[in-house]
Amino acid sequence: MTTHTHDHVPETEGATITWWAPLYDACTWLVSFGTMPGVRKSTVKAGRLKAGEAVLDVGCGTGDLTLRAARRVGAEGRTAGIDASPNMIKIASRKAAKKGRDIDFRVAPIEDLPFADGEFDAALSSLMVHHLPDDLKVRGLAEVRRVLKPGGRLVVVDLKPGKGIVGFLSHLMGHRLPDDYAEQLKATMQEAGFEDVELLDVKNRMVIFLRATK
Numbered sequence: 001m002t003t004h005t006h007d008h009v010p011e012t013e014g015a016t017i018t019w020w021a022p023l024y025d026a027c028t029w030l031v032s033f034g035t036m037p038g039v040r041k042s043t044v045k046a047g048r049l050k051a052g053e054a055v056l057d058v059g060c061g062t063g064d065l066t067l068r069a070a071r072r073v074g075a076e077g078r079t080a081g082i083d084a085s086p087n088m089i090k091i092a093s094r095k096a097a098k099k100g101r102d103i104d105f106r107v108a109p110i111e112d113l114p115f116a117d118g119e120f121d122a123a124l125s126s127l128m129v130h131h132l133p134d135d136l137k138v139r140g141l142a143e144v145r146r147v148l149k150p151g152g153r154l155v156v157v158d159l160k161p162g163k164g165i166v167g168f169l170s171h172l173m174g175h176r177l178p179d180d181y182a183e184q185l186k187a188t189m190q191e192a193g194f195e196d197v198e199l200l201d202v203k204n205r206m207v208i209f210l211r212a213t214k
Ligand SMILES: C[S@@+](CC[C@H](N)C(=O)[O-])C[C@H]1O[C@@H](n2cnc3c(N)ncnc32)[C@H](O)[C@@H]1O
Pocket: 012, 013, 014, 015, 016, 017, 018, 028, 058, 059, 060, 061, 062, 063, 065, 082, 083, 084, 085, 088, 108, 109, 110, 111, 125, 126, 127, 128, 131, 132
């Protein structure tokens, strides 16, 4: 296990968001037509988070979902967020400080999490798995499984492949997803060792929600 400071840039084959991190929130708002707060809310709900639990946000970016998860588990719970991009973690840490939330944000890659086995009740990963090459998707999710308690939940939210405006915008941002991406993701989660992998029935034009247990 390697620990990473805020300035250390970990090696990863994942596509990290670096120079445009300060523009990320605005871009996401525009591309999602302002629907991200609803997606965050559904993600936390899908995670079945309870007060007092320990939750990890993997590839947390600028921390909006992490903050919402922290609110749900409360001060008696524990919230951590990791991202391989120091610029993203800087922004997320600043937001948490501003809101007075005690969140353990760290610069780290999904494939080498700086946590012991079985530390978390739940893990969330939003819009990040498609940033990883296929073999790293499996390795990274297996690493997430390692830090979950037995019976711990994983929620993966990712882009929905599509042909309309949503598909066009994803394409524009360099995300070319196969039509059966949801099925592929399900198989990837199973390959990483997760059980009860299910595609959730959450109505959304842009993203899909999957949940699994360790
Ligand atoms: C599209 S952003 C999603 C951010 C946030 N989860 C959200 O829902 O807005 C994808 C994030 O994954 C991060 N990332 C890419 N490869 C990674 C890796 N190997 N380990 C951890 N984070 C990674 C990027 O730096 C980026 O912040």
